Amino acid sequence: MGPCHRVLHPLSLLVQAAMLAEALALGALPAFLPCEFQQGGLVNCNWLFLKSVPHFSAAAPRGNVTSLSLLSNRIHHLHNSDFVHLSNLRRLNLKWNCPPTSLSPMHFPCHMTIEPNTFLSVPTLEDLNLSYNSITTVPALPNSLVNLTLSHTNILTLDHTSLAGLHALRFLFMDGNCYYKNPCRGALEVAPGALLSLHNLTHLSFKYNNLTAVPRNLPPSLEYLLLSYNHIVKLVPGDLANLTALRVLDIGGNCRRCDHARNPCVECPHNSLQLHPETFSHLSHLEGLVLKDSSLHTLSPKWFQGLGNLTVLDLSENFLYECITTTLAFQGLARLRKLNLSFNYCKRVSFAHLHLAHSFGSLISLEELNMNGIFFRSLNENTLKPLTHLPLLHTLHLQMNFINQAQLSIFGAFPGLHFVDLSENRISGTSELTVTTGEGNDWEQVQLWSRDLALAPLDSSGSEDFMPSCRTLKFTLDLSRNNLVTVQPEMFSNLSHLQCLSLSHNSIAQAVNGSEFRLLTSLQVLDLSHNKLDLYHGRSFTELPNLKALDLSYNSQAFSMQGVGHNLSFVAQLHTLHFLSLAYNDIHSRVSQRLCSTSLRALDFSGNAVSRMWAEGDLYLHFFQGLRGLLRLDLSQNQLHILLPRTLDNLPKSLQLLRLRDNYLAFFNWSSLVLLPNLKVLDLAGNQLKALSNGSLPNSTQLQKLDVSSNSISSVVPGFFALAVKLQVVNLSDNALKTIESFWFGPLAGSLKTLDVSANPLHCACGAAFVDFLLEVQNAVPGLPSRVKCGSPGQLQGRSIFAQDLRLCLDEAFSWDCFGLSLLAVALGLTVPVLQHLCGWDLWYCFHLCLAWLPLRRGAHALPYDVFVVFDKAQNPVADWVYNELRVRLEERRGRRALRLCLEERDWLPGKSLFENLWASVYGSRKTLFVLAHTDRVSGLLRTSFLLAQQRLLEDRKDVVVLVILRPDARRSRYVRLRQRLCRQSVLFWPHQPSGQGSFWAQLGTALTRDNRHFYNRNFCQGPTAE
Missing domain, CATH: 1.10.287 (Helix Hairpins)
Structure with a gap:
């Protein structure tokens, strides 16, 4: 280490110490990096691609951590010390870290190693999830454990020692350890009595494990036993003999109906699940029983004797299409509340009629009945007659039954009905039904495929800001996805109490004139979306005096017809209407010039072409101005390129929410927000804004939430948000911001509740100021440790802004x-x-x-000598020639080109051994010059030096040998003759004639200053090359 370095090193330490002191004076980094600390003591480390359990710093409040989630990382090895520092840890989630090969998305082999004391070192642990990990044995676990999940692993054996000592365990889940997605050679093996010592176990799940029998000697404390989708094809009373506390039993999918299977299926060997009549007789506490997908053709009343407390019964996906018309099995189930009979159809057959058995009338506590997919074509008063006197029945599912004739008036006879689902049928009208008794007309053969039987969910209600749901209303009828072409008043006779009606996804193409729904005097919500309505009459829907919400979205066919006018004046006559959707109708011309309503609170006008309407001069400039009480307006996807102040000035002054998502706005006049004095929420996401400039948010605005996400914003003017004192939520995510500055917000920053800056290409330069600002407001930044990432420089791209402390690196x-x-x-x-x-x-x-x-400056790796001169000191003529000729010529007479010679008697260090000096001289010189009187019988120092030079040739690939022979006429050795042939310029002879000495010194200077590689004869070899 040179003197300069010794001086600068303390200085660099001083600079770093100063920077560290400055960094510590700033806001503290999030305590649990790279994870996020959330409410309730949860540390969220999900999806961070971690390869080991993070060891949080001692400064972090590790004692406050009660839950740690490491879901979907790449942790393959768990050490004894991984969780020791979390003294109060209760819940640990290690799911999806090292999945079995067949469950891995890329089928990569993986094996998780768990050291013996990994979990034993956490005596407070209560909930452990090790599912979707490639482990073959149950690890050592603390006796405090209450909930254990070992699903989708490679554990195939449970014996008495596997869970020994876990006396507090109440929940054990081991699903999917041996099935078609996680195959094994046999099945999960549970030794008899393996779980008997778990006296507090109440929930046990062994689904998808290829079990062929119920495990023996299960603990009598069990309340929930889930054994679905195994291969248990027979049940006898002894299988469940000691489980008298059982409340829920799931044995569905053990004898499957393969024509309705959505995954690999094996035909049941006996064509039906074999149930002994007294299988469930001793389960007096049973409340839930699942017998779905069991190929049942009949129901024995003896199965349900003694099950007086049964409240939920699932009989779906069986062959009970005939049984449900005659069975007596339901007579003793007075407490049953939910009954699922869905997809009990006959293969390739749909029945003309369906009459439920009289025993359904005994289900006096029934609240919900599911009859989807039984396939009958007509619905009349006799179909559901046994249900009409059930006082608590409120939900009835009749989806996907191929019903083409429906007498809807029958639902008026049900006293407490709240929801009827007739969607996904073929209802086209209400023609009179003729009951046919002929056998030939009772059924119709149809071709069915598994995809036709998939249960389609109802349309999600989405945000209720613009359209309320019907969950709180007293009676809802869903007729969506049928074949209705027209709506006739007679359809709804006896349904005057109906409050919510869905007719979406039909083919209704009529011009509604105000008479179609006159019988629905209590109707509050009407959904006519995804139809072909023609809004021509000015009195449409005026027959509904209590209508509050009307959905007319996706009725674009009539609006797309060129030259046809459309009348929206009916809106003014709906005095109770609060919600109206005209979305995605491609409205652009030939409509009423103004919408008028004093009651309307929310209007969804997205997916139209209001930009074309406003381009027609002043024709539609006041289109929304008549909605004097409007609070929420959605103008998303209206092809808007610019929003002029006069346009905003003609929007209702009462507006509190304005949504302008997914338009083409590249400019917005922020000062024009004063024209909307009550605006609280402005949504400009998905536009083409390049900067937040053109002034700032006005100080008089009431704005509380601003969403400008998914634009191309790269800059924000100073103080842009500062004057909006009521602003609480700002969404700047998914833009092109390279920094986040505190002066954008001014004093407002401390009052923000949410500041979303994720998905921005932040420039993580040393000393980046945005880090300090985000740390100051970190409670308002969602996902700060994991979702806020760097966009540059390249080595930090895509990584968290805390991947390295940008405040400590050199600026x-x-x-x-x-x-x-x-x-x-x-x-x-x-x-x-x-x-x-x-x-x-x-x-x-x-x-x-x-x-x-x-010229004397050399690199840091320059050698101390140019030439090490080796000669025999015992030969006086040679020594005299070296000291008086060679030394003088090379050191004194070459001037600035003088060479540094290493001579034994002059330059070797006293106190060192001969070999140490010799080694330092050979390896510390660019060339080794051998001065010889003759070339035979070389020994002693000459021989050793030559061997070291040869060793350097082998190690460093550098040929440093130069020979000077003072007697040319002496006998030459074979080595000298060979070297002359290969590298002639490295072998020189002292001329006896004075005229030749000048040439000799020139050749020697060249040989000593140039690399020997240049002297090799190319006809024989290329010489040594550096690696």
């Missing part, structure tokens, strides 16, 4: 400043001595001093 600008100051100091240090000597002699002396110094 590039600061480094350049230091370099400039040091350069100035050096310049002054050289200039001052010159100024002290003004005479020419001093200048001349300094010039030549520098001129003499410059």
Whole structure:
């Protein structure tokens, strides 16, 4: 280490210490990096691609951590010390870290290693999830464990020692350890009595494990036993003999109906699940029983004897299409509340009629009945007659039954009905039904495929800001996805109490005139979306005096017809209407010039072409102005390129929410927000804004939430948000911001509740100021440790902004400043001595001093000597020639090109051994010069030096040997003759004639200053090459 380095090293330490002190004075980093600490003591480390369990710093409040989630990482090895520092840890989720090969998305092999004391070191652990990990045995677990999940692993054996000592365990889940997605050679093996010592176990799940029998000697404390989708095809009373506390039993999918299977299926060997009549007789506490997908053709009343407490019964996906018309099995189930009979159809057959058995009338507590997919074509008063007197029945599912004739008036006879689902049928009208008793007309053969039987969910209600749901209303009828072409008043006779009606996804193409729904005097919500309505009459829907919400979205066919006008004046006559949707109708011309309503609170006008309407001069400028009580307006996807102040000025002054998502706005006049004095929420997401400029948010605005996500914003003017004192939520995510500055917000920053800056390409330069600002408001930034990432420089792209502490690394600008100051100091240090000597002699002396110094500058790796001279000191003529000829010529007479010679008697260090000096001389010189009187019988120091030079040739691939032979006429050895042939310039002979000595010294200088590789004869070899 040179003297300069010894001086600068303490200085660099001082600079780093100063930077560290400055960083510590700033806001503290999130305590649990790279994870996020959330409410309730949860540390969220999900989806961070971690390869080991993070060890949080001692400064973090590790004692507050009660839950740790490491879901979907790449942790393959768990050490004894991984969780020792979390003294209060209760819940640990390690799901999806090292999945079995067949469950891995790329089928990569993986094996998780768990050291013996990994979990034993956490005595407070209560909930452990190790599912979707490639483990083959149950690890050692603390006796405090209450909930254990080992699903989708490679554990195939449970014996008495597997869970020994877990006396507090109540929940055990081991699903999917042996099935078609996670195959094994046999099945999960549970030794008899393996779980008997778990006296507190109440929930046990062994689904999808290829079990062929119920495990023996299960603990009598069990309340929930889930054994679905195994291969248990027979049940006898002894299988469940001691489980008298059982409340829920799921044995569905053990004898499957393969024509309705959505995954690989094996035909049941006996064509039906074999149930002994007294299988469930001793389960008096049973409340839920699942017998779905069991290929049942009949129901034995004896199965349900003694099950007086049964409240939920699932009989779906069986063959009970005939049984449900005659069965007596339901007579003793007075407490049953939910009954599922879905998809009990006959293969390739749909029945003309369906009459439920009279025993359904005994289900006096029934609340919900599911009859989807039984396939009957007509619905009349006899179909559901046994259900009409059930006082608590409120939900009835009749989806996907191919019903083409429906007498809807029958639902008026049900006293407490709240929801009827007739969607996904073929209802087209209400023609009179003729009951046919002929056998030939009772059924119709149809071709069915598994995809036709998939249960389609109802349309999600989405945000209720613009359309309310019907969950809180007393009676809802869903007729969506049928074949209705027209709506006739007679359809709804006896349904005056109906409050919510869905007719979406039909083919209704009529021009509604105000008479179609006259019988529905209590209707509050009407959904006519995804139809072909023609809004021509001015009194449409005026027959509904209590209508509050009307959905007319996706009725674009009539609006797309060129030259046809559309009348929206009916809106003014709906005095109770609060919600209206005209979305995605491609409305652009030939409509009413104004919408008028004093009651309307929310209007969804998205997916139209209001930009074309406003382009027609003043024709539609006041289109929304008549909605004087409007609070929420959605103008998303209206092809807007610009929003002029006069356009905003003609929107209702009462607006509180304005949604302008997914338009083409590249400019927005922020000062025009004063024209909407009550606006609280402005949504500009998905536009083409490049910057938040053109002024700032006005100080008089009531704005509380601003969403400008998914734009291309790269800059924000200072103080843009500062004047909006009521602003609480700002969404800047998915833009092109490279920094987040505190002066954008001013004093407002401390009052923000949410500041979303995720998905921005932040520039993570050293000393980035945005890090300090985000740390100050970190409670308002969602996903700060994991979702806020760097976009540059390249080595940090896509990584968290806390991947390295940007406050401690050296700032590039600061480094350049230091370099400039040091350069100035050096310049002054050289200039001052010159100024002290003004005479020419001093200048001349300094010039030549520098001129003499410059050629001698060498790199940090330069060798101390140019030539190590080896000769036999015992030969006086040779020694005399070396000291008086060679030394003088090479060191004294070459001037600035003088060579540094290493001579034994002059340059070897006393106190070192001969070999140490010899090694240092050979390896510390660019060339090794051998001065020989003859070439035979070389020994001693000459021989050793030659061997070291040869060793250097082998190690460093550098040929450093140069031979000078003082007696040319002496006998030459074979090595010298070979070297002459291969590398002639490295073998020189001292001429006896004085005329040849000048040429000799020139050749010697060349041989000593150039690499020997250049001297090799290319006809024989290429010489040594460096690696």
